[in-house]
Amino acid sequence: MPSWQKASLGSTEEEKAEALKLTVEAIDNLETAFKECSKGKPFFGGDAVGYLDVTLGAVVGWARAGETLFGRKLFDATKSPLLAAWMERFVAQDAVKAVLPENEKLIEYGKMSIAYHAQRAAAAAAAAKNNISPLSDRANLLNPTSNTHTHTVSMAGGDELKMLGMWASPYVSRVKLALHLKGLSYDYIEEDLANKSDLFLRSNPVHKTVPVLIHNGHPICESSIIVQYIDETFPDAGVSLLPSDPYDRAVARFWAGFIDDQLLAAWRMVYRAKTVEERDEHMSRTLAAVDVLEGGLKECSKGKAFFGGDSVGYVDVVLGALVSWVHANDVITGTKLFDAANTPLLAAWLERFGELEAAKVVLQDVDRVVEYTKKFLPEANVTAADNQ
Ligand SMILES: N[C@@H](CCC(=O)N[C@@H](CS)C(=O)NCC(=O)O)C(=O)O
Structure with missing residues (x-):
């Protein structure tokens, strides 16, 4: 539309x-x-x-x-x-x-x-x-740096699951987290996004984006949909990610949508900004979204440790996949996204999530994300990053 x-x-x-x-x-x-x-x-x-x-x-x-x-x-x-x-x-x-x-x-x-x-x-x-410089073509922060390779993550589980991914992508981390939390085995294929494989293009011809999960030969695309699919298809494996109560499930989906449509939409622009003013404006919008999300954590967790309550749930996976990027952001921009003074619940959640075994196994090394991100920053941003 x-x-x-x-x-x-x-x-x-x-x-x-x-x-x-x-x-x-x-x-x-x-x-x-x-x-x-x-x-x-x-x-x-x-x-x-x-x-x-x-x-x-x-x-x-x-x-x-x-x-x-x-x-x-x-x-x-x-x-x-x-x-x-x-x-x-x-x-x-x-x-x-x-x-x-x-x-x-x-x-x-x-x-x-x-x-x-x-x-x-x-x-x-x-x-x-009056000389307003147009934004250049979309700077793709998440371009590949490594060649396609395959490795198998060994865990319990029967079905044939194959995942096409790219190491730096937080969307890919969502699916990895869900699979780890469920204890499911899968083959992982690292895609070169500059030279997409036939399997990849055949599996996600509409968006041509990672992640793609291939379950017994059937491709499923879009990270949130994949995470929900995994939860519904393997209800008895590991933790349940989506709440069983329909209202709680709707609330969880609402906040997951908010993370994609509001928080990520604004935050992504911080790294594409061509001027310091532009960057600051996008950062303000990002921080405003984080403030709102603090309320989401309160609503979903009902005073417990995670969005999912006592254990990690769907929204934890959606947001948790961004944890290394949140830390990398703090280094690159000098602005703490989840600041204990402004968003104490999210700041505590960030620590708690990072301590999870699944997070330690799945999430990217922060220094590697910092280095990777700096390569794609427009000049105004690079200067800001180097001054930190
Ligand atoms: N809405 C998608 C976003 C996925 C996405 O944007 N993936 C990026 C990597 S982070 C990608 O594959 N980009 C393809 C390209 O750059 O050509 C999802 O949730 O899966």
Whole structure:
């Protein structure tokens, strides 16, 4: 959805063209996903509407309004025939008719939004004249430095589990932590992200990111999804990561999502900042997210040692995978992320988590992360790092 909107509302022609390309790719992927999930039946969920139908269905109103607003179909029968047919079928459902917003109202709202974006684009163009340096291409902090190699981590467990990873990636550490905490054996294959293997590209053709877990030949992608999959597939192995109570489980998923969408989103930008001002602004946003997360720890732990209570749980794994990066951050930026004065619960949690056997086995050496990170820092950041 964001790319589709940007394809029409972007501030420059380049931005619009790039967004349109991303939208087309996303629709292609969704068309394939429909084939995979529906198995020839009318909905993603099969004969009846399912989880994905509801998720994608929520944008159907905007897809229809967009035809009038942008003169472009989101699901074009010539390019994505399965999705175009799905949309017709979906809107014909009584439950959908009852909740779909009125097309006229969406169009009216969309027009206001277009006018607002046009104003902002004009303001941005004016600011650009005043010498605002554009952010360069995404500096990929997590590029590979080592060649592909395989090793097997020996633990108890029966099924065939293979993991494609990259040593520095905190997302990969999440899966490693979950597997260790569950006591499951797996083959580990270190991927060279600059030269991705065929197995890797075949296993995660949509995002092309590590980690990928391959369970008995079936790939599972996205770290949070993999961790949940491991927990659900091997309920009797090691600790249970997700709470058994549905409300507690929803709360845990909420905070895990917060770590990715708010904390990591801001923190990542600290290392991509081109100027000291920019870096400081992203650091402030990161620290604000850490403050909020302190409340999350209070809520989830209910006064116990971990987000999961007496033992580590899902949110501990999601955040715990970042522990070496938190320490490396303190060295590189000179700003303590989990500071005992501001976020005492998180500061104590950081110590406690680092003492776990799983953390000692899985987490990266902090000095190695520091060295690795410095290699990819933009100049303003390097200078700041060297001054620490
Ligand atoms: N949302 C993904 C993020 C994974 C991710 O960004 N992985 C990075 C390494 S840390 C990657 O594979 N990047 C691919 C590349 O740089 O080409 C997840 O949770 O698994």
